[in-house]
Amino acid sequence: MLYDLNIDWSKATSTAELERTLRFSSQLGYNVVALNHTLDAPLPSQISNPIPQFPPPSSSKATSQTENQQQRIPTVLRRLTVNFSDPSQNQQLPKAAQAYDIVALRPQTEKAFQAACLTVSATDVSLISLDLTARLPFHLRPKPCMAAVARGLRFEVAYGRALAPEADARARASFAGNVVQLVRATRGRGLVLSSEAAGPMALRGPADVVNLLAVWGLPADRGMEALGTNPRGVVVNEGIKRSGFRGVVDIVGVAERSEEEEKAKVAKQKEIVEVRDNRKRKNGGGETAEKGGESGSGVGGGEGGGENAPMSKRQAKKLKAALRKKEVEEKGT
Known part of the structure; x- marks a missing residue:
């Protein structure tokens, strides 16, 4: 399965344009996508999720395969990205984690980046998203980056802004330099590739994305992990955190016993009672x-x-x- 965990969404996005983008992503081969809503810290005390919900893709066999490819919509998740500059502005992250399927942080300062890598709770945040088309006010050093990867966080590389028609040469040069620096700092581990596309024209196929990142030092196998294994781990872990017990054990319903199992259980209990009665009789006489x-x-x-x-x-x-x-x-x- 292939994942695109960042498709840009805002309240101005029309439903028709959004559905067109989702269908095109499905045609490119993406099975799970996430609609991204961006807010600036500090977050309000009452957090509501304005992203529309989409029903899960139907698996009916009545329609043909070509019709399914043209009309189907991939599995849609809802994500929140928080822009923050001060680590003290993150008190509302647990509430945000309850309202959204995925929560990402976008640090704007070096202090915020250090906090995102080392101190922010991994139970509330799963992604560290960086605007790689701008000049970062901090260096991507291996020690904090590898510490974040060891804690279970993932770094997002969004290529949509660099490939947009309005992107200038300086933005593309900054993107290339930042990607090279991030790949060196993480050794290609713990990366998630996403589009951050505002429309269908900014989407690219998985093979194109892997080849694009291979130019800047990311091996092809790491690129496929960044499109499949790593984002899948993010989605599964976030689902367990919200539906499981303390983010460790997933709570599921217990299957009912059949009639034969119930009869066998009753017979076994009767046998145990008879054995106990016989022992009592032997101990009481003779x-x-x-x-x-x-x-x-x-x-x-x-x-x-x-x-x-x-x-x-x-x-x-x-x-x-x-x-x-x-x-x-x-x-x-």
Whole structure:
């Protein structure tokens, strides 16, 4: 499966244009896409998700394969990207994580970038998105980048702005330099390739994206991981965080037992009860009763609970001691 976790969305985007973009992404081979809504920090106390919801793609076999390719819409997720400059502006990230499927951070300063890599909770944020077409106010050093990858965060490389017709030569040069710097800092690990497309003309096929990034040092196998394995890990982890127990165990319904299993269970319980009853009967009669009578007439007779009462360990010890004493007396005489 192929993923594009950044398709630009705003309240001014029309429904027809959005559906056209989604259908074109499906024709290019993308199975899961995310509509991205960008906000500036600090976030409001009440966070609502304005991105429209789309039903999951239908799997009916009545329509032909060509009609499905032309009309189907991929699985659509809803994402929030937060622009922030101060780490103290991130108090509302847990609420944002509840309202959106994916939450990404876009740091604007070096202090914010260090916080995003080292201190921001990985349970609330899954992506670090950078505007690679602009000159970054900080350097992409290996130590914080690899620390973020080790914590489970992923760096997003969005190519849409660099390929847009309005992009100038300086923006494209900045994009190339920043991509080379990011690939060196992360060694090609923990990257997610996305389009950040505002329309269908900014989308590119997976092979074109891999070849484009290979020019700037990203190997082809790492490029395919950035389109499939890495974004899939982001989507699955975010789903488990929201539907599972403490982000570790996914809670699912327990399957009901069949009638045969229920009958076998009842029969097993009856068998266990019968075995227990037989043991109680054996302990209550026979040799135990005789020993209980002897103990009642001997040293521990005062502690017996009745003729058929089972002998306790204390009574057995006293009985053995009395028998030994009796044997010693007989030998002495």
